[in-house]
Amino acid sequence: MPSKHARRTGGGIAAPYLFLAPALVLFVVFLALPIAYTIYLSTRRVQRSGLGLGKGSVREVNAGLDNYAAALSDASLWTSWLRVLLYGLIVLVLMLGLALLFALMLDTARVRLARFSRTSIFLPFAVPGVAAGLMWGFLYLPGTTPLKGVDFLSASTVLYSMANVAIWGGTGFNMLVLYTALRAIPQELYEAARMDGASEVRIALQVKIPILMPAIILTTVFSIIATVQVFTEPTVLRPLTNTIPSDFSPLTKIYTDAFVRGDLYSAAATAIVVAGISLVLSFGFLRVVKRQAFGESS
Amino acid sequence: MRTNRLAAAAVLATALAAAGCGASEPTQPAPAAQPQSSAPAAPAAPVKLTYWTWAPNMDKIVKVWNDKNPDIQVTVSKQAGGDDAAAKFLTAAKAGNPPQLVQAEYQHLPSFVAADAVADLSAQAAPVKGEFSEGLWRLVTLGTEGVYGVPQDSGPMMLYYRKDLFEKYGIEVPKTWDDYAAAARKVREQDKNVFLGTFSSKDPGSFAGLSQQAGGQWWSIAGEAWKVAINDQATTKVADYWGKLVDEGAIDDMPYFTPEWNKALNDGKLLTWPSAVWAPGVLEANAPKAKGKWAAAPLPQWSAGENASGFWGGSAVAVSAKATPDEKAGAAAFISWLNTDPEAVQLLVKEAFIYPASTKGTQSLTTPPAYFDTQADFWQQAAQAAATARGFTFGPNVNAAYTAYKDAFDKALANKSSFTGALKTMQDATVADMQKSGFTVAQ
DSSP: OOOHHHHHHHHHHHHHHHHHHHHHHHIIIIIIHHHHHHHHHHTTEEEETTTSOSSOOOEEEEEETTHHHHHHOOHHHHHHHHHHHHHHHHHHHHHHHHHHHHHHHHTTTTTTSHHHHHHHHHHHHSSSSSHHHHHHHHHSSOOOOOSOOOOTSTTTHHHHHHHHHHHHHHHHHHHHHHHHHHHHHHHHHHHHHHTTOOOHHHHHHIIIIHHHHHHHHHHHHHHHHHHHOOHHHHHGGGGOSSSOOOOSSHHHHHHHIISSSOOOOHHHHHHHHHHHHHHHHHHHHHHHHHHHHTTTOO | HHHHHHHHHHHHHHHHHHHHHHHHGGSSOOHHHHHHHHSSOOOSOOOEEEEEEESSHHHHHHHHHHOOOTEEEEEEEEEEOHHHOOOOHHHHHHHTTTOOOOEETTTHHHHHHHTTOOOOOOOHHHHGGGGGGGHHHHHHHHTTTOOOOOEEEEEEEEEEEEHHHHHHTTTTOOSSSSHHHHHHHOOOOOOTTTTTBBEEEOOOHHHHHHHHHHTOOOEEETTTTEOTTTHHHHHHHHHHHHHHHHHHHSSOOOOSSSSHHHHHHHHTOOEEEEEEEEEEHHHHHHHHHGGGTEEEEEBBSSSTTTOOOOEEEEEEEEEEEOHHHHHHHHHHHHHHHHHHHHHHHHHHHEEEEEEEHHHHHHHHHOOOGGGGOTTTTTHHHHHHHHHHHHHOOTTTHHHHHHHHHHHHHHHHHHHHHHHHHHHHHHHHHHHHHHHHTTOOOOO
């Protein structure tokens, strides 16, 4: 008996680590190490002697926090943040609003063609971002657009045109998340509400939306992270117009720094700054809404 | 996030390299393995080279070499062209797994050299020096003792124009840029939907070529320091000229190579394109309706009687600094053959549609490109442009300068502000980038 007991305890100690190992190894190799390497790169810079041509004239040296100081004091980075903030605001409000509206409409009892509508709203999400950007680009260009008379790519409209691409592509996915959550709500709640004489609109506003809150918050956090990382739309639309600079969004700036200017070090520092800010934004948002969303359950 | 991904790749590469070292170490003491790999005098295994290029049909040309040289086997890896290809090569070099052979546009070669990513071929490539004009050879030596590649093609600039529409609007082929401006206004007076040309804020290469024609020298070497003079007198003249034309609405400001631009070319809404010798391929693909209606003439000059042109594009083939001595020797032999052997150059012209850098190669061109089949003297025109084209030394951060060009001129067009100001922004950004990267810049 005692020996069996001991063996079980021994196995018990090792087993959790064994089960954790695959996830831990993957986490360390593909997330923790790259992040550590990025942080290391962000504290380095190159030093050149003379013309910087020929063997041995380039050395990598320690830069301390210089790259961070440069990133934080770079006016173009903050301009790009402001741009992305406005862009994010438009996308978040319109995309999530539309997604919620569509989900609620599809969930009402008398809806027709539910399956068809659901698929057609979801379909744009299946179109790759680059293809969507190019397709909209053709629709926006004055020479190829069927909508004459509007300049979609002028300095004052380009941000909205870009937000439109994101909204078009993202609404379907968010709608599906919300719709799935709606389907999980027990029907009895609706019956009770109907018996009390509530209309469909009232049920939607006072029963469905409060229950949906956690799902709405989840989609909001995902969308905040996605808009902070906006990259595809400006990259695809940039060659088509004069109005999108290379540092349009924080990520296009990082890309330009790393792969066009060839300065991996300052790009790494900016990347860490951007990661920090998106962390603050998404966790800040979660903290603000935590009580409303998860108040009852905790 | 991109950086993270790159870092992940680097970490993975390091891990694999470490694993490789670990695996090979135990075999070293075993004497049995040694003689087998090193004893035979003739290399038992052929040298295998990977070649990054975006020239069309290069695999067909390489096959001719591979069939004749069983011990130096080249594999073509097709790349996207332009700035992306340069960025990709620099990243691969930094990550430690670059290809042995790479197509390098002349303006990017200095950044490859500055990153210590390409090998000095002065010993191996010396015999082919005489095959190229002095100007082109300078582009692969950067004015130093080293030789960092073998020239493949060049892009002397000419003025392409619509013969039929010039007749319709009563325009003579402009001899000077003043004539060109007058013609631009004349077109606008007759038809509000048509432009003589457009200024592209997306194509610094084209602007660089026009500045070379005017005598600009953006970078130069002064002792142990770089000099940057992007807003020199000649370039300022070019920028002012185009800025004025755009400002008064005499020419359009849509960028080249956009769907809109293709449509304008195809519909006859754009009458000229100051472009390089490779333009026929672009026109053929984008304006198929206008076949036989375009013609090439020398670029308009800054003053009557002058005769100068510039370069837009063109590239060399370089060898990676990471190549082993065997690979380097094989690579040098291959690129010397590819760019100077008469048979190979013929294939480059026929299959890859390039304007060869080799002097003999250009002399062998007779039949005009299909799209220009009505212009019998097309290649004579090209040869004249090549002979009169001025080049300049490219600096080690052309990518940064070109990005600054796009951003600054985009902004100038959007805000209707002066091109001189945009040029100053480009100059300042280029100098700042060089200083940040640790280059010595003379003031």
